[in-house]
Amino acid sequence: MASSTPVLCIQSVEASKDHAYDISSIKSFVESNGLSTIPSNYHSLIDPLDREVADELGAFIPVIDFSFLTSDDPQFHGKGVQELGRACEEWGLFMVKNHGIQESLIEDVMKMSYKFHDMPVEEKSEFADKGVSTPIRCGTSFSPKVESVHYWRDYLKVMTHPEFNFPHKPAGYKELAFEYSRKTRAVVRKLLEGIAESLGLQPNAIIESTGFDSGLQIFAVNLYPPCPQPDLALGMPPHSDHGLLTLLTQNGIGGLQVNHKGKWVNVNPLPHTLIVNTGDQLEVVSNGRYRSVLHRAMLNNKDTRISLVTVNGPAFEKVIGPAPELLEKEEPFFRSMNYKEYFEIQQKTSFADKSGMNQIRINAQN
Numbered sequence: 001m002a003s004s005t006p007v008l009c010i011q012s013v014e015a016s017k018d019h020a021y022d023i024s025s026i027k028s029f030v031e032s033n034g035l036s037t038i039p040s041n042y043h044s045l046i047d048p049l050d051r052e053v054a055d056e057l058g059a060f061i062p063v064i065d066f067s068f069l070t071s072d073d074p075q076f077h078g079k080g081v082q083e084l085g086r087a088c089e090e091w092g093l094f095m096v097k098n099h100g101i102q103e104s105l106i107e108d109v110m111k112m113s114y115k116f117h118d119m120p121v122e123e124k125s126e127f128a129d130k131g132v133s134t135p136i137r138c139g140t141s142f143s144p145k146v147e148s149v150h151y152w153r154d155y156l157k158v159m160t161h162p163e164f165n166f167p168h169k170p171a172g173y174k175e176l177a178f179e180y181s182r183k184t185r186a187v188v189r190k191l192l193e194g195i196a197e198s199l200g201l202q203p204n205a206i207i208e209s210t211g212f213d214s215g216l217q218i219f220a221v222n223l224y225p226p227c228p229q230p231d232l233a234l235g236m237p238p239h240s241d242h243g244l245l246t247l248l249t250q251n252g253i254g255g256l257q258v259n260h261k262g263k264w265v266n267v268n269p270l271p272h273t274l275i276v277n278t279g280d281q282l283e284v285v286s287n288g289r290y291r292s293v294l295h296r297a298m299l300n301n302k303d304t305r306i307s308l309v310t311v312n313g314p315a316f317e318k319v320i321g322p323a324p325e326l327l328e329k330e331e332p333f334f335r336s337m338n339y340k341e342y343f344e345i346q347q348k349t350s351f352a353d354k355s356g357m358n359q360i361r362i363n364a365q366n
């Protein structure tokens with residue numbers, strides 16, 4: 001489509017008036033407007049420094065062999081635990097291989113996720129986002145009503161644990177999502193055992209103290225449509241996740257970047273691996289040793305990207321603080337707080353950083 005016709009110019013100017021709170025889906029907005037430029041209120045990468053990428057570091061993103069963690073052989077197990085601890089400490093993001101979740105399940109959930117986002121806006125309106133405590137919510141950007149810059153993303157966010165909620169359409173999606181939700185929780189549970197061991201705690205210490213077995217799981221299905229000016233907008237701003245561990249798979253299209261020692265690094269997962277990152281509650285439990293990692297989602301102008309994200313946290317009613325065993329030898333860096341309270345604070349922050357953590361940090365230097 002030619003981009004120099006006056007008609008399209010007018011369209012661009014018109015488009016610049018659009019706010020994410022006026023549209024219910026960036027996907028349908030893009031498809032119905034045939035944009036060649038993006039509205040200016042989607043410009044978030046203004047400073048060229050924000051676009052710099054340290055691609056040479058990508059090859060150092062740790063890969064954890066899950067079969068080492070589940071091994072009965074103490075030597076293999078010990079090696080797995082040690083590598084896991086190092087990955088949490090040095091990167092806060094790693095790939096997991098030999099995790100046992102069937103590729104076909106991930107592919108099937110991915111296909112259904114596309115179908116969900118592809119439904120006409122009216123069909124999804126019953127799920128429209130009505131606030132963070134709503135179990136099923138669907139929308140665009142991040143916080144359309146309060147943010148000044150919008151993000152090129154549609155989302156479906158569902159509380160899939162302790163109670164399993166899910167949209168009843170498209171047919172068959174709910175059943176697949178249930179299986180995916182439970183399998184990812186099992187992987188996360190095992191990782192939390194290994195992480196506890198790497199901190200010198202009993203394997204079940206984090207699971208017990210956080211009430212993980214009745215813990216919160218939020219399943220987010222992110223869809224990032226192709227963006228005509230991918231260097232100007234973001235799919236998701238830099239943020240950390242509120243839970244203990246987040247698990248992510250994607251439809252083969254890259255876009256995730258991790259912040260490593262102040263530099264942005266593209267995450268290009270090896271085939272058949274899951275991506276896992278540390279969340280705020282793990283930073284608290286580990287008393288700052290395993291920091292929650294900043295990450296963001298970039299865009300491209302060709303392919304639709306889908307990421308399936310499960311954020312796995314403590315039980316809402318649990319008061320979470322640094323593990324008492326760690327406080328035998330060190331001062332607490334965080335005050336304890338009920339997870340639900342933390343979740344609500346974190347969801348209200350600007351999101352473009354880790355400012356939720358400032359509410360519970362004791363020592364500002366930490």
Ligand SMILES: O=C(O)CCC(=O)C(=O)O
Pocket residue numbers: 220222236241255256257295296297307309
């Ligand atoms: O899509 C991605 O790569 C990142 C998504 C993410 O960080 C999230 O949903 O919290």
Ligand SMILES: [Fe+2]
Pocket residue numbers: 239240241246295
């Ligand atoms: Fe995230």
